[in-house]
Amino acid sequence: MMKPGTIILYTAARFLVPLQLLFSVFLLLRGHNEPGGGFIAGLVAAGAFTLYLFTFGAAVTRDLMRVDPRNLIGIGLFIGMLSVFPAVLQGQPFLTAQWWPIMLPGGTEIKLSTPLIFDIGVYLTVVGATMTMVIALTEAEER
Amino acid sequence: MEPIMAIAVGLMYAAAIYMMLRRSIVKLVIGLMLLSNAANLLIFTSAGMTRGAPPLIPEGAIVPDGIVADPLPQALILTAIVIAFGVLAFAVVLIHRAYNILRTDNLDQMKDTDT
């Protein structure tokens, strides 16, 4: 935590963090087509949380994240693993990409796919892993 | 460009090894970081460097227009960067803990498990 009274940083963090998180989701979703992807997005999100951590300290950041970053690792890994298996149902080798085009009302087509699920898993793992490390270090120091 | 990069990467390896041979564990970690950067650049260089042609397929096309940079080494390096990040984060915290417990940052004083 910074010294109390740095309202400039407080406010900036409150503004920047949502922006960064939003941007990270953007990077995640379009990573298949433009620079980005789960890893980059995850790092951006982790950067956002780290900014929050530096500004408000570990406890507040944990509160912000709601999920314990260690759980996030597990969830991320699990989601990543989930993308491995659907191919088996089609009799294809593991990790074969499955695409499920979903027609939204209005004619827009959204493609849900195992690579996307995988990327989400990557994203969550990266956020979880990075935040686990950074928060643990900060807590060790704050005590 | 590649010959210059070859020299640069060579020097980075040299710097990395030099740092790793110091006594201080902090320098050791910095050496490891340099080493991982250098290795990534080595892959990047030896696979060939291309200017201004990122491996992206433009909207509407199904293949990139013209020659693009080889995407495979980029993917490999990306993986390597991430792995190095994890490993180095571990190493950084390790030296932190090692210092806290051993009360020294001097590698030459860490001989107990061997002798």
Add this chain to the structure above:
Amino acid sequence: MSFEVALPILIPLLTGALCVMFWRYNAIQRALSLAGSIALLGTSIWLMVSVYNQGHVVMHMGNWEAPFGITLVADMLSAIMVVLTGMMAVAIAIFSLSSASPSHERFGYYPLMQLLLAGVAGSFLTGDIFNLYVWFEVMLVASFALLILGGERAQMEGAVKYVTLNLLSSAIFLSAIGLLYGLVGTLNMADIAVKLGQAENPGLVDVIAVMFLIAFGIKAAAFPLFFWLPASYHTGPVAVSALFAGLLTKVGVYALFRVFTLIFNQNVDFTHEILLWMAGLTMLTGVLGAAAQFEFRRILSFHIVSQIGYMILGLALFTPLALIGGVFYIMHHIIVKTNLFLISGITHRLLGTYDLKKLGGIYKSKPFLSVLFLIPALSLAGIPPLSGFFAKFIIIRAGIEANAYVITGIALLVGLLTLYSMIKIWAEVFWKKLPKGIDDTALTEGRTSASTVVLYIPVVLLAICTLFIGLNGQPIYEFAEYSAAQLLNPAGYIEAVLGGSQ
């Protein structure tokens, strides 16, 4: 679809992921770990059966045909290694039920263990050189984390060395991959083999071969690259040491076997000559290192180095019999060395130390444990009719038949010195009177507690394996023979991976 070739990787990965998810609940983790290990063993046996029937089992991950995606390949060598991984997984999982303390469990003992296994299995099964790097790293980072679990001073010191030297190896490995890709533009090992076969620059191939040799040599703890091993293996939790001792260096050895039979087989007289020297010096320095030690696990650690030499010797001689010997040696050694470490754990449980000078009196109070020690110890020393004898015999026979007398002589001498070390442990820990001032309540109490009985289960099972290999060596020999035949005929591997596309 040959799912069995991917499952030995995916099962521990999934188990690991689930264990991370349930990191707060030790009981769930324990159950998951045991179930995952048994499933791993099951699928690995399934894989072995498939390989036995089909020769090679291949899966193109993501359904991308051979050189373009990542291909998992199992030949007999891989299958053997994976089965051994499964066996060690089960043994360690059982041992851990009693040996892992709740605080270790809370800090990721089980997921780390499972992911280590995943890394090991991945290394054995992948057919892609970069993917091999990735699995190496999975294994490595898992081992880093396991090694420091406990946060003791010795662990930190050991870990600094272990981490640094292994990262250096990874960097060399990665550099070699980069150069190789720059040269041939492919990562699939079968494809690399095909293309290097057509390469006009054999000298350059040798250079890269030497880089791989050094990178894997570090992982395998060969001379003069082994320093990290004796510095660190004895510092961690004992079940971890046992798993490391059994499996980790073998991954390096496996990689050497794979790469130097499949890819770099053009200039055997150059590359394998280096391997030969390496093997001899590894055997010798390892065993001499052990002779100077007075700590149970350190002696065992140095012997890992020494025995790695035998395995590399099998590769270096590069005759069918020698390769059989190498593979046989690997099989034998994984079982035996893990078992010895586990036994050191039991003696530690009994007397609270690994220092030979402070141990003693176990033969008198625990004859059964003593016999359990003698089986793997004498096997390690190559005393017949235990598994180690046949392993050593094949290699020596191969050496003599290849007219490599000096190296064979070294191998024999090292056998003697190994016996010396094992006997030293036996005399100090088991025969000697318990020194004064050592608390021996755990040793002399009449009944063995249930948690200690759990420790014995894997030890007994592994000892039975050792005896089985020794007394009924023919099937094991046939497996080794099968895999040596495959190793010496890379065309089969290439055909299985690339199919008609080459």
Add this chain to the structure above:
Amino acid sequence: MIGFMWNLLLAVTWVVLTGDVGGINLLFGLFIGYLVLGVMQRQIPSLRGYTRRLPRLIKFIGFFVKELVVANLTVAFDIITPVWHMKPGVIAIPLEAKTELEITMVANLISLTPGTLSLDVSDDRRVLFIHAMFLDNEQELRDSLKDLERRVLEILR
């Protein structure tokens, strides 16, 4: 803020109605929404003054860019000439801004204006300490900073 939300909502409705998801259409929707809100704002208290802020914002941006360029040139001149003309120092500026957002905006914009750099806000949030490069005429500087603050507050309030 609520005004902008309304504006965005109207724009999205527009997009849905027209069925054209392009960026231009969205901009057009925003524009139409802005016009609509201009008509409606008298009736809805929470929207009051929304449309008036846009011209102010544009004006402010113009002002700010001018400041930025001019002051930058001043600093640049001092940087490239061998002799230092500057008279740096730390001064305290009383703040009119009250909320965190206001204070931060003011401080940041002051930081972005060449020659001044916000260092810190006093614990009771009444004073902003800035480092200024040119304290030749302190009062003039204070006045211009108060002017900047006023303009910012105008947009935000």
Add this chain to the structure above:
Amino acid sequence: MEIVILITFGLLSLSMILIFIRLLMGPTLPDRVVALELLATVIVAITGTYAIFTDRSSFIDVAIVVALTAFLAAIGFARFLERGGPRDD
């Protein structure tokens, strides 16, 4: 046009060199951090120039990420200083 771009590159490169000299010279940690921060900014500018040079707009994405995250390091250093870590500059 190309010549302008090359001149711009030249100017930016020169900037990098000067900034880097400051980074090396210090003398205090905050000086280095400021130099690092500016270096990141120059990289954003170079990336922009490069996007124009190669006519590839995807490089702007890189610029966004740098602009959004590079300052974190500075915050980290500032935090370090404020928590009173030993400064050996």
Add this chain to the structure above:
Amino acid sequence: MQLAVLVIYLAALLTPWLFVQHQHRTAYMMALVPAALTIWFATHIPLIAGGEILIHEYQWIPGLDISFTMVLDGLSLMFALLICGIGTFIALYAGAYLKGNPAQNRFLVILLAFMGSMLGLVLADNLITLFVFWELTSITSYMLIGFNHQSAEARKAALQGLIVTVAGGLALLAGLVMLAAMAGSYSIQEILGTSEALTEHPLFVGMLICLLLGAFTKSAQFPFHFWLPNAMAAPTPVSAYLHSATMVKAGIYLLARLQPELGESGLWTILLSSFGAMTMLTGAFMAVRSTDLKKLLAYSTIMALGTLTLLLGIGTETAMIAFAAYLLAHSLYKGALFMLAGIVDHEAGSRDVTALGGLRKNLPLTATLVAVAALSLAGIPPLFGFVAKELLLEAMLGDAFHSFIYVFVMVASIFVVTVASVIALRPFFGAFKAPKEQSKIHEPPVAMLVGPVVLVLLSLVAGIIPGTIGQWVTLPASNAVAGNVVEGYLALWHGLNLPLLLSGISIALGLILYKVWDAFRQRLTVLDPIINRGPERGYFWFMDAIVWVAEWQTRWLQNGSMRNYLRTIVLVFVGLTGYTLLTRYQLHWNWDINLYFHELVTVSILVAAAIAACITHSRLGSVAAMGAVGFSVALIFILFSAPDLGITQILVETLTVILLVLVLFRLPSFSNISTTRERIRDAVVALLVGTLIMCLIMITIDVQLFEPISAYQIENSYTLAQGRNIVNVILVDFRALDTLGEIFVLALAAMGVYAMIKFNPDTAPGSNHYAGTLILAEKKLAEKDIIHSLEEIHQKMLEDQNIIAAGAMNNRNAKDDDDDDDESEDANTSSYDNDRPQDDSANSANDENEKEGKPS
């Protein structure tokens, strides 16, 4: 026959269970097993004597030519009878001898295991199977010698026996493999059956030496004889069985077994004769200067073993006849003598003949038996020993070479007579002398006497009817050793001839020597310095050398200095790779440089930053330089078409810097302690690596042998994988498995970091001990080595900058105590000790000391 061996092992396995109920009587039950086997083998005598060979085939590891086939011929039958027969008595003897010893069951198990191994050894047809049993006898013998394992002396003797025999065994293994390679088979029967002349083979000499090393060490031939007397640390039944009757004869057995194939060679003759003679003489000489009953017997055993080897070396048919007879005779009387010596020891409490005397009154039967057995030992008619000795002397009378050795034999014979007299007379005649009271000394239980009685009787009977014994037992053995049917017979009376004369002379001289024995021994002490320098010194020297070399090597290689390890590995890397590069590749490259100014600047900054990170004296300066390195790398990625990489690099770099900063908070600043020389040395090493890498890159960029596979990925990224960012498509689809592994790496690293920070052995006391983690004692650093606390460093720095006045710290320290929890306000001080995280409390005690020790 396989079953015969198996039965013994099964008996061994059953013993512990039986022992629970039957205690020492188990031994008697177990004696039934060898007894039955003796009978079973005895039933084969007629068959074998008729010239038949019994073969039982059984496969083991056909792939390695290892079979479990067993063969019974004259030689193996004689050995089998000895093993099982004497084994029976030994089991009985041991039952009584070790009565009440809680470890008796273990003893029986090992004894039976030994018996089975020995039997397997003599029956095995396969060279490897033979070796398997060979080694098993070594191991079981080790366990038996070290039976009194709590005595360091016993452990040492056991180790010595083991090392010597196993070392020889390993040479033997090599020899056997060579033999098999030369003869083309691992089956002894087949090898003996081939007509190939092995002597011509280039490997012959090597093979022969290896084989002989194995046989000589096992059979305690000079200069490897020293372990055998030391092995007398074993309980007497063991000495009687292993070290006289059976195991030591394994080497002799092997030589005899191979005699038909190898006996032709001149080298064989010379080596066996000379080493045999030397051993014989050494044994006899050492025996005559010993006073311990068991040592006397042990040395005389060595003498006998030497004699047997000598006979094999002579290789004539007479020698073969003598060999078999001598072997049988020796086993009979020596087994008996050992058991009797054990009785004396057991009853009178000492084995030292000089400490004993007049026991005949208390131990009349024992005394008688000893006397008879000693007669056989001395080769006095009508005992079988005499028959054997006559044959021996006769066999010697061949050629000139052997006539020379004849002198040796005579000397040995004289000494043996003396030794026999000492054994037979000293303890039993003269005035009573014993550690125990006379009244407490009485004859041992029957079980202990059965063996000696039977064996002595057998010696006597065989001496009386040597012809029968010869026909049924020893001559078939001689046939097997000779490889053909030998012409000859066994008889007590060969007429008046030279051997008989010499025999008489030796007996007379031996008796004279007995008269002056004590004085003679005194004289011999002059030779002690020479004897002490004997081959045993070589053994100790070898063992010391191993430890010394090991320690030296550990100091040199595994010396704990990570920097040395690194330097070694790096130099090996440079050396090996560089050597390969220079010797196997023609270096050539083109300096086709095409680059822009900004690229050059970027690369230069990269290099400069890397170098700056190395040479800066400030930690954080170094970190900042690392930041610059990272940014330069990112820029290179960006400038060469890798936007994803650029982004990732910048993000990772930022987070890495943050981690470093978080951690460096706790770490000391760089101290400059390397000498210039060290630095230059390291710089040279580093530059070598750099140059090598540079060359490697230069080469690969110049050589592109094949079209990269990524062409396929570029082409199909959109059409097949539906993604336009090809790098990302590779990551999540083409090579998704890599990425899967990669996220696990990251997760693992995070778990490791978490564990390191949060798991603390002090908050979970005992947990590590439970898990078996190596716990070193807390290390005390020398005062000069202690890295001073961070606040001192900080203060010094501030002082250097004149930011604070010296001594300001002291005021602060005084007020330190009531610091509340609002530590985060700490802006410009480093109250390190107070806001250190709890998990450092391991060292807090240390710190307290440190603080107190500091002048304030």
Add this chain to the structure above:
Amino acid sequence: MIETLINWIIAGFMLASGIFTLLAAIGILRLPDLMTRMHASTKAGALGVALMMIAAMLHFNDLVVMAKAMAVILFILMTAPIAAHAIGRAGYFVGVPIWVNTVKDELFNRYDSDTHRLRSGLETEEELKGMRASNKDKPRIRVTTKK
């Protein structure tokens, strides 16, 4: 025609960007102390990036790119002053030396380096009392700036 004009404008923006960045670089190298260097880096740097992004907007003439370039400008304008604030503040409080010719330091006497409080100078007596009570005897080093 228009294209050429736009190209000229782009060229102008790019050159301006380069020049401003260079100015920032010269400034950071030449200026005498941390505070003044930060003046150069924050503004000129941000301006350089902003100009470059405008050039990019014009060059690509594409809505998405424009939005992205705007985002870059916005982010730089948001983050640069925050970083400057953080560093400047920290630098000031840890006592980074200040240029000798600095004419004035109103912060110095408002900053209680014992209590680590930054007073505005406008507090009432009561407030001051409360402050002291809450922060009595916090041990701190007195940092004196070297002139």
